[in-house]
Amino acid sequence: MKLTFSPSSPFARKVRISAIELALIDRIELVPTTVAPTTPNEKYADHVNPLRKLPALILDNGQVLFDSTVIIEYLDDLAGGGKLFPAKGPERWQVKTENALIQGMLDAMLLARYEKGVRPEALRWPKWIDDQWDRAWHGLKYFEDRPEILSRPFDITQIGLACLLGYADLRFPDSQWREAYPKLNVFNEKMLQRESVKISVPK
């Protein structure tokens, strides 16, 4: 299988960590890929993902899967099922909701970054950045207020949170999330001791 990949994409990092944890990483070739808003990439749009987003998983029979959540659910199934997402019951819907929240927080952080770093300076709207950042910030509070999530056995929520906090450090080094959310800080330090998380920290 091939995975379109960039080390700075938190979504691609989620898949990489998941594949390592599911012992499937040796079956996946990481294909370095560059995508960016307002930069055309017809080949990728026509043959991989019309949304021009990372990551996509290209199976050996040519089938293309995305987004990162679909890919990780597929890999979890390939590894026997119920490993990173609970297979059933109320826990399943809780974890899937947490995962959707983290995906939305990452989307919001990427929009804030595009506003600050891609859009021409004269066209930037501080209120938009504040609005997007506020969504991510409220999301961090959701997890800080639910420490039982942070101490569960390793799952997709914890992988997603590690990737999100790594992305915050990479792109918003002044956010001071550690001071505002001390339980997330302890959680993050614990995650960084895990090999899959440690080797994938974006630089």
Place this chain on the structure above:
Amino acid sequence: MKLTFSPSSPFARKVRISAIELALIDRIELVPTTVAPTTPNEKYADHVNPLRKLPALILDNGQVLFDSTVIIEYLDDLAGGGKLFPAKGPERWQVKTENALIQGMLDAMLLARYEKGVRPEALRWPKWIDDQWDRAWHGLKYFEDRPEILSRPFDITQIGLACLLGYADLRFPDSQWREAYPKLNVFNEKMLQRESVKISVPK
């Protein structure tokens, strides 16, 4: 169960149509809810969804589920499973990828709309609108080029496409998608004969 809802939200419409098709709509109270970018809504952020997005499903025990994909998967499971999403096999991952594509196309269309209708006029960036619209447009091509998707038994992809085309008509009435994608036009006309789709067309 309660569903936070707005008739103009294509994501909320997806859930409503799914609930009708799964014969679960009588168990769901639609709660009219207004959210908008750059408009604070602390109560919704703190008690329903930190992302301040629609829809969210509030279960009778108080558990809150989102986003629309998670809610529809939950309802599908509640109705016995395998009805709107295939339960297993390559079809499952194909349909989940199509659903992720439609979600991303809707996100792109909403971003184009916020740029045109919410952001102060002096700060608008036409290249951003073009970029977002281009993602949705390539996504439409994906489905136009795969007519087997349009003629399958009713599923979540077809629900999503009907909602997306309805949203295009509502917010981008000059897009001329019908002329560019004639197979999607025939598909859309067929969908509009279905009661669940017909009664939920946004005005």
